[in-house]
Amino acid sequence: MKLIKFLKRLLTKSNKNRNILYLYYQCHRCKHAFKLLLRKSYDIQTIYDDQLDYAYLYQKELRDPKCFNNIKFRVYFDRNYNIVKEEAKGGKLISEEEYKKLHQKENK
Numbered sequence: 155m156k157l158i159k160f161l162k163r164l165l166t167k168s169n170k171n172r173n174i175l176y177l178y179y180q181c182h183r184c185k186h187a188f189k190l191l192l193r194k195s196y197d198i199q200t201i202y203d204d205q206l207d208y209a210y211l212y213q214k215e216l217r218d219p220k221c222f223n224n225i226k227f228r229v230y231f232d233r234n235y236n237i238v239k240e241e242a243k244g245g246k247l248i249s250e251e252e253y254k255k256l257h258q259k260e261n262k
Contacts (some may be wrong), residue, residue, distance in 0.1 A: 177212075177247045179252035184221035187248060187256035190214070194235065209233045218245075239259060 175192040192212055199211045208230035215226045225245035230238045240247045
């Protein structure tokens with residue numbers, strides 16, 4: 155019985171992680187970097203047009219918590235959730251490695 159519960163918890167956790175994507179952005183004004191958590195089943199819109207290069211869209215408007223700059227962005231994904239195109243005003247998409255470097259500098 156304990157083995158079944160353990161396996162169920164293990165499988166449930168891995169399924170939750172498959173539904174999550176992370177995006178990393180940096181504000182143009184104050185250079186603050188932040189991390190966004192996206193749920194595939196909730197935050198990302200499905201595009202039902204087979205002639206387009208993308209299958210999913212995520213769009214958001216945020217306010218930077220440090221300088222209160224508005225950041226608007228759209229991210230287009232293919233069917234495998236790879237980023238195809240990104241549009242941003244007030245900030246830019248950065249890689250996870252860039253985010254980690256900037257975050258380490260901010261915490262020093």
